[in-house]
Amino acid sequence: MRKARVAAVLTWIYAPAFGIPAIPVGIYLLQNGYLPMFMDLFPMYAGPWDGLQSWTFVALLIAFLGVVLVASWAAWLAWRGRKSGLVLGLVLLPVEAVFWIGFDLPFPWLFGVARGLLYALALMSLRRRSEGRLAGG
Numbered sequence: 001m002r003k004a005r006v007a008a009v010l011t012w013i014y015a016p017a018f019g020i021p022a023i024p025v026g027i028y029l030l031q032n033g034y035l036p037m038f039m040d041l042f043p044m045y046a047g048p049w050d051g052l053q054s055w056t057f058v059a060l061l062i063a064f065l066g067v068v069l070v071a072s073w074a075a076w077l078a079w080r081g082r083k084s085g086l087v088l089g090l091v092l093l094p095v096e097a098v099f100w101i102g103f104d105l106p107f108p109w110l111f112g113v114a115r116g117l118l119y120a121l122a123l124m125s126l127r128r129r130s131e132g133r134l135a136g137g
Contacts, residue, residue, distance in 0.1 A: 001081045003125065007089065007118035008075035014111040015075075019068030022061040029054050047104025064099040067092060078119065086123045090116060 025044050028036045033054065035043040043050070049060055071092045077085025093116050100108045 003118045004078040004122035008079040011075035022065045026058040026061045045103040049102040
């Protein structure tokens, strides 16, 4: 289950880096009418959804945070060796990807690909292990 634990750690790095900032970014947007800048380089979470009305955009930010929190819970389940955590982690990746595209987030793709591969490998390993027990038992 080492692969599942590495995927969980990657999730827990990604979650606070990209999920938690959704709260202050949403507040900033509602107060100022535009997105804050990241180190004066580019507006945060600006992407195809940037042109939406502020409340709609904030609702999407909150939904993204919710998905990230569920992904973190799935990572905790995977860490504990639960098949449900591996499956949930894989199922959530396409949902997360919709948000990555809508908010134009480039770095989560790297985490997502690694997490997906690690979850899939851990799931295959778990399946082989259970098949081995059935054949040997």
